[in-house]
Amino acid sequence: IVGKFDESLDKIKRAQELDPGSPIMNNQGGQPYASYTRQYDQAIEAYRRALLIDEGFWPARMYLSAAYAEKGMYEEAFAEIRKAKDLHKGWHPQIEMYIGIFFAGMGRTEEAQHVLNDLLERSKQRYVPPSMISWFYLNLGEIDQYFDWLKRALEERDPLLPWLGVVSDSLPDSVRSDPRFIEAMEKSGLDKYWLDK
Numbered sequence: 168i169v170g171k172f173d174e175s176l177d178k179i180k181r182a183q184e185l186d187p188g189s190p191i192m193n194n195q196g197g198q199p200y201a202s203y204t205r206q207y208d209q210a211i212e213a214y215r216r217a218l219l220i221d222e223g224f225w226p227a228r229m230y231l232s233a234a235y236a237e238k239g240m241y242e243e244a245f246a247e248i249r250k251a252k253d254l255h256k257g258w259h260p261q262i263e264m265y266i267g268i269f270f271a272g273m274g275r276t277e278e279a280q281h282v283l284n285d286l287l288e289r290s291k292q293r294y295v296p297p298s299m300i301s302w303f304y305l306n307l308g309e310i311d312q313y314f315d316w317l318k319r320a321l322e323e324r325d326p327l328l329p330w331l332g333v334v335s336d337s338l339p340d341s342v343r344s345d346p347r348f349i350e351a352m353e354k355s356g357l358d359k360y361w362l363d364k
Contacts, residue, residue: 332361
């Protein structure tokens with residue numbers, strides 16, 4: 168979260184050495200590659216290792232789907248996210264967010280909007296992190312809505328907000344340089360780790 172990629176990878180590798188049969192630790196092995204360096208092939212390999220240990224470990228399928236989508240492999244992404252959804256056996260906001268973002272990435276805006284509307288409706292009954300909704304709007308190209316929900320995430324102390332820095336280098340320059348983004352980074356305390364990178 169504070170941008171120490173090498174250190175995080177070292178700690179994860181040590182955890183894998185201590186417990187090589189852990190699907191959680193093998194799944195975590197993909198996160199630094201996917202989040203920090205955009206090395207999606209390495210991330211995919213890590214998620215697949217986790218699934219070799221436990222093919223029913225739905226978080227690995229969810230993150231594997233996201234790595235596929237980042238590579239533009241939407242058919243594979245949808246196959247994995249659907250498996251994750253089936254394995255989870257219930258509604259999960261992050262799974263739904265990924266489904267909608269995949270639709271948006273494919274230019275299937277109407278289907279993406281349908282997923283977003285469902286997410287917004289469900290957020291009236293149960294907690295949906297505002298940062299997820301903000302990310303959804305960003306992928307739809309609705310920048311003002313992105314910042315509105317990012318502000319809400321700050322106000323509500325969204326537990327996913329610390330990941331804002333991690334995703335920051337994948338944001339368009341127009342978003343990163345926007346005063347509202349800089350203010351969000353400063354308010355969250357992440358500016359000292361990420362804004363000078």
